Amino acid sequence: xxxxxxxxxxxxxxxxVGNIRTALFDYLAAKSTxxxxxxxxxxxxxxxxxxxxxxxxxxxxxxxxxKSDGExxxxxxxxxxxxxxxxxxxxxxxxxxCFCTKERLDDLRQSQEKIGKPPIYDRxxxxxxxxxxxxxxxxxxxxxxxxxxPNAPEEIFWHDKVRGRVTIATDILEDxxxxxxxxxxxxxxxxxxxDYEMGINLVVRGEEFVPSxxxxxxxxxxxxxxxxxxxxxxxxxxxDHKKLSKRHGDTAILDYKEKGYLAETMINFLVLLGWNPGGxxxxxxxxxxxxxxxxxxxxxxxxxAIFDLERLxxxxxxxxxxxSVKDLTDRLVEFDPSYQKVDREFLERVATVEQSxxxxxxEFKEISDFYFDLTKYEASLLTFxxxxxxxxxxxxxxxxxxxxxxEWGNVEDFESILSKTVNKNQxxxxxVYWPVRVxxxxxxKSPSPAELLWVLGKDESLKRLLVALNKHIVx
Numbered sequence: 001x002x003x004x005x006x007x008x009x010x011x012x013x014x015x016x017v018g019n020i021r022t023a024l025f026d027y028l029a030a031k032s033t034x035x036x037x038x039x040x041x042x043x044x045x046x047x048x049x050x051x052x053x054x055x056x057x058x059x060x061x062x063x064x065x066x067k068s069d070g071e072x073x074x075x076x077x078x079x080x081x082x083x084x085x086x087x088x089x090x091x092x093x094x095x096x097x098c099f100c101t102k103e104r105l106d107d108l109r110q111s112q113e114k115i116g117k118p119p120i121y122d123r124x125x126x127x128x129x130x131x132x133x134x135x136x137x138x139x140x141x142x143x144x145x146x147x148x149x150p151n152a153p154e155e156i157f158w159h160d161k162v163r164g165r166v167t168i169a170t171d172i173l174e175d176x177x178x179x180x181x182x183x184x185x186x187x188x189x190x191x192x193x194x195d196y197e198m199g200i201n202l203v204v205r206g207e208e209f210v211p212s213x214x215x216x217x218x219x220x221x222x223x224x225x226x227x228x229x230x231x232x233x234x235x236x237x238x239x240d241h242k243k244l245s246k247r248h249g250d251t252a253i254l255d256y257k258e259k260g261y262l263a264e265t266m267i268n269f270l271v272l273l274g275w276n277p278g279g280x281x282x283x284x285x286x287x288x289x290x291x292x293x294x295x296x297x298x299x300x301x302x303x304x305a306i307f308d309l310e311r312l313x314x315x316x317x318x319x320x321x322x323x324s325v326k327d328l329t330d331r332l333v334e335f336d337p338s339y340q341k342v343d344r345e346f347l348e349r350v351a352t353v354e355q356s357x358x359x360x361x362x363e364f365k366e367i368s369d370f371y372f373d374l375t376k377y378e379a380s381l382l383t384f385x386x387x388x389x390x391x392x393x394x395x396x397x398x399x400x401x402x403x404x405x406x407e408w409g410n411v412e413d414f415e416s417i418l419s420k421t422v423n424k425n426q427x428x429x430x431x432v433y434w435p436v437r438v439x440x441x442x443x444x445k446s447p448s449p450a451e452l453l454w455v456l457g458k459d460e461s462l463k464r465l466l467v468a469l470n471k472h473i474v475x
Contacts (some may be wrong), residue, residue, distance in 0.1 A: 002035040003202040003229075003297070007066075008191060010042045011053035014252035015060050017307070018206070018236055018244065021270045025233060026204045027066045028271070028295040036069040038198060042191065043076045044184045060253045064263050065288055073198065075190050082185040085193055085223070086145050086178060094222045095178060097143045098125040099136050120174040121146070145179035147188070147219060156214035161202070161231035161297045168214045176215055188212075192219050200228055204297070207232040231297050234274050235304040244307055260335060260361030264288070265316040271295070273305035285318070317359040325352050335361045342372070349455040353447045371455060374464060375442030379471045384434035395431035396439065396469045398424070400462065408458045414450035439468030 007023035009015055030037040039061065043049055061067070075082075089095035098121075109119040126148065128136075136143070153171040160166050178189035185193075195203060210232050220227040236244045256266055267288050277283055278299045286294065320328065329351045333339045339347055350371050357367055369375070383392045402421045407413075422432050433449055440452040440461060453461050 001033060001201075003029050003033045004035045004038070004199050005030040005202050005204055006038040006040050006195065006198060006200050007061075008040040008042050008194075009057055010045060010048075010187075011050055011057065012045060012048040013050060014053055014056050014254075016251065017253055017256075017270070020060055020064070020253045020266075021236065021273055022204060022206065022233060023061065023066055024064070024267065024270050025231075025275070025297070025300070028291055029202055029204055029231065029297045030069075031292040032295040032297075035202075037066070038070050038073065038200070039068040040073040040194060040198070041075065042187065043074060044079075044186075044190055046076075046182070046184060056252070056254065063254065063257055064267055073194065075185075075194065078190075078194070079184065081197075082190055082193060083179070083183065086185070086189070089147065089178070089222060090145070092222070093148070095145050095147050096126055096175075097128070097133055098146045098175075098177075099128075099141050099143045100125060118172065120172075123175055126175070142181045144177045144181050146175040147178045147215070147222070149173050149175055149215075149218065156217050158213065158217065158227070158230055160210075161229060162234070162300045163207070163210070163232055163302050166210060166213070168211065170214060170218070173215055173218075178219075188215060189219065192216055192223075195228060196220070196223070196225050202229045202231060202297070204231045204233065207234060207302075231300065233300065234302050236273050236307050237304045239306060239308055241304075241306070258362075260363065261312070261316050262319050262331070262361075265312070265319045267291070268319075269312050269315055273307065275300050284315075313359045320358045320361070321356055323355075325355070328355055332361060332364055336365060346371075346455070346457075353451045353455055370441045370443060370446070374467075377438065377442040381444060382435045382438050382468055382471070384430040387428065387430040387434065391427060391431040392435045393469070394425065395421070395427050396435050396465060398427065399432055399436050400465050400469065403453070403458075403462065403465070408453075411448075411450045411454045414453040415448075418449060435468065436465065439465050 005026040007026045009019055009023075027037045029035075039057075041054055041057070043054070058072075086095065090097075100121075105121070108122060112119050125143075125146075149170055153169060155167050155169050157165060157167040176188050177186050179185055194200075213230060213232075217227050238244055253266075257263070264287065268284075268286055271286065271291060272284070275295065276299060277286075277294050278296070323331070325348050329344070329348045332347070332351060350368050351364075354364060354368050358364060382396070383389050387395070398421045399418065402417050402424075406417050418432055418436065421427070422429060436449040437446055437452065438444065440446075440449060440456060446452065447455075456464070
């Protein structure tokens with residue numbers, strides 16, 4: 001069966017990891033069955049509406065390559081249609097006007113809680129006559145529209161694509177608001193009308209919506225429409241098995257882009273928060289194109305998924321290491337435009353050497369800073385603990401001599417030159433390799449001296465070695 005799905009965020013804040021995981025599952029559920037994926041902006045909550053959040057949603061989906069198959073639907077442009085559907089329910093006596101004030105509803109809720117009853121609206125306004133309703137309207141009293149739950153209790157059930165058969169009795173439901181006093185619809189109504197009008201036949205959303213699903217099914221029934229299928233995603237928890245929060249990594253999704261995570265990593269990481277290919281497969285790495293072939297909504301687990309930042313770092317490092325040097329360099333330039341001013345060949349050499357050390361693109365600047373500007377260091381750092389100042393000086397002098405007298409080639413060539421320097425001058429590796437590496441990097445931890453020589457080139461390498469020798473002699 002072809003599934004048509006939609007990602008329908010509410011722009012009341014920046015899209016987080018959990019939001020985008022839902023978008024990804026929506027997208028894959030559609031694409032894996034030959035269906036269509038749509039984007040709908042549910043912007044009817046005008047009090048909490050954040051304009052920049054809409055642009056953020058588009059940027060996030062563009063970054064991950066989750067493209068809508070049609071024009072974006074904005075609920076704020078469909079107000080007349082929602083209000084028309086509300087009138088239809090009023091005419092059928094399936095909805096009614098409620099004039100209860102916030103103060104009354106608060107008192108009702110508190111009194112119910114005191115006696116251990118669930119806080120459910122008592123239907124006071126359901127019994128208002130047409131005359132009473134007209135009088136209240138003439139007085140200018142504010143009202144909302146509530147959907148009328150059928151009097152006869154029943155059990156609503158559906159076969160959830162993730163959770164299996166779910167059954168909930170209607171006697172725990174209250175007459176819920178479908179149109180607010182400002183004339184704007186609530187989620188309880190608007191999303192149902194939109195899903196029907198857009199031809200959505202699979203709704204993918206978080207499991208927190210399970211208790212509300214019977215209400216939505218009743219609204220579908222009130223309009224005479226067939227409800228879509230449902231797939232309620234499992235919760236995502238932190239490593240401590242507590243609700244995912246900012247400290248666990250549930251931050252705005254583009255924060256990960258700014259931190260240097262790759263889009264393909266995020267796709268791969270997020271899809272594994274609840275899904276696996278089944279069949280006992282231990283495969284962990286999937287491209288978006290591969291997921292379009294392998295994904296099945298039925299393979300989503302109902303058990304909570306664990307968001308592990310350490311695993312995300314590991315996975316991103318694997319993806320970075322699998323990039324070609326050209327691709328990695330392109331991404332570094334895109335991530336930090338200041339590298340546009342750097343000689344491309346030189347930047348690619350740096351990327352070649354540092355690629356295996358990167359977990360994120362943002363780390364590149366910190367671990368590669370010394371290539372562009374030699375780090376200041378103390379002369380004492382040049383002498384390794386297994387060497388002596390005299391042997392270090394001799395090692396630096398011999399290295400300078402050998403490097404000046406040989407052709408500059410690849411990393412293996414420089415390794416051979418340094419090895420020859422050790423043997424020819426009756427020195428140890430500690431007398432040569434360590435001081436050369438410190439001289440070139442200014443650090444006690446860095447790539448091998450042969451790699452540094454290859455990256456820096458002859459002029460810069462000899463210059464740094466001479467600086468080190470002079471520093472060592474002076475100190």
